[in-house]
Amino acid sequence: MADDADDTVYYVISDLHIGGDEQLATVDFLDELVAFLERLETIEEDAELLINGDAFGLWEFTEVDGPAKFDVLTERYPDLFDQLRATGEAIPITLLPGNHDNELAAYDEYVDRLAEYNVDLVQSESLTRRVGDRTIHFEHGHQQDPNNRFEDLGNPYETPIGYHYNTQVTSRAGRLSDRGRFNWLKDVQAVTPTERVPRWLLSKYFYREMNPLLRYAIIPFLLLFNVSVVLAVLAGLDVAGIWTMPVATTDAVLGQLGLVGEAVHFLLVVNVAIAGVLLLAAVPVYFVLRDLGETVDRFGVFETDLTVDPEEPYAAAAREVFADRPETAVFCYGHTHRPGVTEVDGRLLVNSGTWLKRLHRRDVVAGVLPPVFYPSYQLCVVRISDVPDGVAVEYEEIEKPSPTANEITLTERLLTLGRKPTPELPDRSIVTDAGPEPAPEASN
Structure with a gap:
């Protein structure tokens, strides 16, 4: 077992959100994911793959219920599940449920079904792995988010606010997306935080759906x-x-x-x-x-803010884990889709990011025109290993062409000239007995 192997190297991915109604069924990164699993199948080290929540978008299925959703997944993505089986024969693959696939913790049938593909489903909020003489705490992170927290893990009838948003908004977007001038509405699941959705909708309407003659007629006034x-x-x-x-x-x-x-x-x-x-x-x-x-x-109507700080709740949770279990070197989570490394009490708080498209808001250079949302992919793998100086955390970026050329119009480029985002993954970091220290070279 990986828990007993001090020299195990852990590869961590999360927030794949595979599956959903109609247009959400398209997985833009499927080829890259299968290729990554193929590489792990032949890796020459003691390794384990941890999928840290939201592997599947079960919330986004609204026409089938319960474990029947798994049948849809295996039918839609046979190459992926065949490769999971092959990779799982070579190295352990462990899956934690997230909020979007919380049903994995609700039905024991999922444990058996995933085991057929050599995936070990752990129906728990978190798990711990040993690395060297330290440990890593893994959890998806939705339990630190009041909009997506489950008070009764594994209860298929519990529906936090996030569930209603995804079944009513995200799933419907998947069913309606191909009705537009361009197939963009399905990307609503990439908009974070969710309060940006109205501005994103206004932006896509203005730059994509509005009658071109009307758009170009009012641009001078707005500028x-x-x-x-x-x-x-x-x-x-x-x-x-x-x-x-x-x-x-x-x-x-x-x-x-x-x-x-x-x-x-x-x-x-x-x-x-x-x-x-x-x-x-x-x-x-x-x-x-x-x-x-x-x-x-x-x-006091709006005393409860639906916007969750992307870091502080997780830093607070990490402090509790570090205090209760001082041997813990890394607190690794996902959920917010924002890859990053932060020092907390001499240890590391690590976010494993997402394989979904990411959207970066950029305001226009002048006027009162809607902002532009630049798309990008940051398909990242977090590698955690024991090194002579301590525990190393590295990010590997899986290369995928940027969708900007196809999804950002010339008008949007001109209006945000000089403001195109250049997202980068964090550099390599090491947790030593004296605390974390960055390594001199970047991981990407």
Whole structure:
């Protein structure tokens, strides 16, 4: 058993979210995942693969129930399950349930079914593995998230808030996604945190679904909106006779440009008129919304924030584990889809990321246009091993072409010029008896 082998090397992946209704059935990284499993099948070291929760998107299945979902998975992805069987003959494969596949802990039948493919399903919130003379704590992380926590692990009828969101929003997006001009709605499962969904929907509507003629007609107004607000104030000062110089100077300059000047002048007048109306309307709206907000606060309607800090709850959980079990060197979790390494009390808090597409919000360079959400893949594997200096944590990035070229329009690129994200995985870190220290070279 891996628990008894001090020199075992642990490969950790999480948050694959394989499966779901209709368009969610497409697994963009299937070839890369199978290739990774093939490599582990022939690896020349004492290794174990740990899938740290949300291997499957069982919440996203709404037309079948219980273990029947597993039949759908094996029928849809035969190559994946054949490779799991082959890899599992060479090294141990251990699977922890997450929130999206909590049903794995609810039905003992899943243990037997996964065992047929040489996958050891551990129906528990967490597990511990030994590395050198230290240990690693593994858990998916949803138990630290009040929106996805289960008070009764393995209860198939318990439905936290996250369950309703995924069955009502994510699953429906999978059924409707191919009805758009582009098949983008299914990517709602990649939007984190979930309060960004409205802005993401507005962004995709504007840049993908809106009639192109309408979009290009209003872009100049939206780009010049900030300028128009300033000009509207100056125009008001000019009409009142308080300060006429800016308007007079602008008119004089544009008058010298002929037809081009007249066109610019007309565009500015229209923008200023609209901006002026909006400014006048904004004053009473502001006071009404502020009063409404104060009323809502008095009643405490929104005292529970649906947004969960992506790190602090897990740092707090790690501190408890480190205090109760001082031999623990690493607290490894997933759930938030954000790969990262943080020092906590001289040990390491490690997030194993996701294999789903990630979306990075970028505001436009000017105006009040919707933000742009750049897609990327960070298919990562966390490797945890015993080294002479202590316990090493390394990230390996599985190469996959960026989807940006196909999913970001030229308009979006121009509006976010110089703001394209360049996500990187953490460097190699080592936990020594004196605490963690980064190694000089990066893991990717």
